[in-house]
Amino acid sequence: MSSERVRVEADGAIGRITLDAPERLNAVDPDMCAAVVEALEAFDADPAVRVIALGGTGRGFCSGAPLSAEGAQMGVLDAGADVVRALLATRTPVVALVHGVAAGIGVPMALACDHVLASDAASFVLAFARIGLMPDGGATALVAASVGRARAMRLALTGEKLDAATAAEWGLVAECVPAAEFADRAAALLGAYATGATLAFAETKAAINAATLDVEAALAVEAGGQTRLAATEDHREGTAAFVAKRPAEFRGR
Secondary structure, three states, X not given: OOOOOXXXXXXXXXXXXXXXXXXXXOOOXXXXXXXXXXXXXXXXXXXXXXXXXXEEOOOEEEOOOOEEOOEEOOHHHHHHHHHHHHHHHXXXXXXXXXXXXXXXXXXXXXXXXXXXXXXOOOEEEOOHXXXXXXXXXXXXXXXXXXHOXXXXXXXXXXXXXXXXXXXXXXXXXOEEEOHHHHHHHHHHHHHHHHOOOHHHXXXXXXXXXXXXXXXXXXXXHHHHHHHHHHOOHHHHHHHHHHHHOOOOOOOOO
């Protein structure tokens, strides 16, 4: 599966996957998700690739799924879950390069990577509740495993935007650097992984994920809840309010 909105390139020992829909802050559709999965699997099978970088063009990392007056593209529910599964399954270390906003499915896509490098211009937001939905893509497991239950509840229920410095302080991401230093730090980090003990990385990654995550269980619960919520009046109202840039009037139905 190919997509004109996903750039895939090998840069020596670095495999680069770049979301390329800057006009919508790299909101992903099912074709983009499928292209990311295909690229991850191809790089993971290539012994010349020793680290994978996942990033985005323009001002955002990934702003979730495109929205219209009719609602979210629910096809991204399954496609986004496949991206998260693929990220967790790779033996090759994956570094998320988050230079701008990560929202919606963009949050679990980043957190499913093995090392999240954030610019201090980046932000993280689980905005699902604002449109009458719940976090998906394994976010309920990934966020809670990173920051704990109380903060995961706060982020998911309020939909507040978390700045990158606070995200690093909370443990949501591995590190935050000034925007002016982001490119240099990314290059150094990728270089370190590319020359590191790849077999040890693979075994360590698998062990830590097994000890801290039950993403399949979370995905199953999220899929059921999200499907039910997508059919509600609250979701239609939330989406219409988002598109019209007005406060939503949720009625619990």
